[in-house]
Amino acid sequence: MPAVLFDFSGTLFRVESTESWLRAVLDAAGVVLDPPELAATARALEEAGALPGGAPPVRVPDELAGVWQSRDRSAELHRAAFTGMSRRVLLPDPALHEALYERHMTPAAWSPYPDAPEVLRTLHERGVKVGVVSNIGWDLRPVFREHGLDGYVDAYVLSYEHGVQKPDPRLFETACGRLGADPREVVMVGDDRRADGGAAALGCAVHFVDHLPVAQRPDALRAVLDLVGGPA
Template sequence: MSSVGSTTPSSRSSGSRPRRAFPPTATFRPRSLPRAPCRVERLGILPGMIRAVLFDAAGTLIETREPVGGVYARHARKHGVEISARRLGEAFARVFEAAPPLVFPGLGTEERGEQERGWWRARVHETFRAADSAQRPDDFEALFEGLWRHFSDPGEWKTRRDAAETLVRLRAQEIQTGVVSNFDGRLPGILGGLGLLSLLDTVVLPADAGAAKPDPRIFAMALERLAVRPEDSIFVGNDAQRDLAGARAAGLRAVDATALATLADLPLTTTGSTAP
C-alpha cells in the first residue's frame, strides 16, 4: 500500500503504495534480453528451472521510514487537526483496501500523472474523514501537498533488509528480476533513489498494463517484457490477494514475503544447467 504515495498501510510498517514530489511518469522498459535459466530453490517451493523472479514494491522490496499514520498525524497538526497516529493508520488501511484500482487507460503521461495525483488526493480526504469526520484541516490542499512531497522523496523510504543483495545474487545466477506494483508513476524515481532500479530488468505499473494486481494482465505484461513463461517465474509479495493469489492465478509460483525475516531467506542454489 502507500499513503499519498506509498502502498503499504502503516508504512507497511507497509505502499504505492505512492509518495513523491510530482512523479517521473516515464514508462520503464526492460534493460536487457532474456538470460539463460538457472535452478532456484525457494522456501516451500520445489526446485525448478527459474528464469525470472518478480517482486512487489512497497512492503516487499521497500517500506516507508515512518509509519503512515505517524506521518499523517504530524502533517495534520500543522493544519489544526489532532488525530492519533493509530487512528489515522487504521483509517488509511481501510480506505486503501476499499479504493478503486489506480488505473487510467488511454491517457498520456502528463494527464495520467494528474489523475494519479487526484486519486491520492481523494484517498487522503477519505482517510481523515474516516478517522474523525468532525475535524477539518484549515488548508486541506496544503496538507495534501505536504504529504505528497513527503512520500515522493526517496529519502523517506528504505529498502527492506537484504533487498539489494538478493537482487544482486539473482542476477549473478543469470536470473532476470523485475517489479510488478500497484504504485503510481513515481515508483521508478523512488527505486532509483534507493539504488534498486539498476538491479531490475523491468518495472510494471498499472499505467503500463491498464490493469492492477490481482488482475493477471499486469503479471502477463512483466512476463512478456522478459520473454519468460509463468511456470518459469516466481513472484514475491506481501499481500495475500493482490500479490499471492494474483500471481498464482497468472500461473506464477508465489512466495509470501511476510514469512521471510529478510529477503536473504530466499535461498538461491544453482543446481542445474544454465543452457537456454
C-alpha cells in the first residue's frame, strides 16, 4: 500500500499575509498605526523575511547567517532566526517582535488550501497512510486539530523534534519508518524543490505544488489522488 508525505507550509496550509499578521498583533496590543504606516511596516517585515512561512528575506545579514541556515533544527534557533529578522524593522514597542512570533504559531494564522481537507480525507478513506514532514521550529499539531484535519494524519515528523532539517534524507526516512512504508512506494508532496526534493534520495516519488495564496491555488493537491491510484 502506498503512503503520502506532505510538507506543511505552502503545501497543505498557507500562513496569513504579512499585513494581516501585523494587524492582529497590533490590535491585541492596543496599538494603532495609520493605514499608510501599517502598510509600510508590513512591507518592511516582508522584505526582512520575518514571517515564518511567508516570503523569504531579501537579504540575510551576516550576523544572522549562521542561525538562519540552521533555523529549523531547534525551537530556539527558529525563534532566534525569525525574531532576529523582525528586529531589523522598527516597531512601536520592542515587545511586539516576540508577539509577532507567538502569533504565527496560532491556528488562526493558518488556512488550509481549499482542496486539502478533501484530499486528506480521501486518502484516509482509501487506507493510504499520511505523514507530515516539515522544516519548522514549533508544534504544528494544534493547527491540524483546530482545522479538523488531525484525524487524517498518521505521523508528524518535525525537524525541530529531530535536530535534522530537509533535504536531509534522514527526516524522510524517519517518516517512512513511522508509517511502515517502503520509500519506493511513497510520494512526497511539497513546494520546495530543494528541501522536499531530498526525499528522492530514498527512492520516493516527489510531486511539487506552487506556494501561492490560498485563493490562487484551489485544486493543485488533487493530482496526488491520481498518483496513489484509486478513484479521484
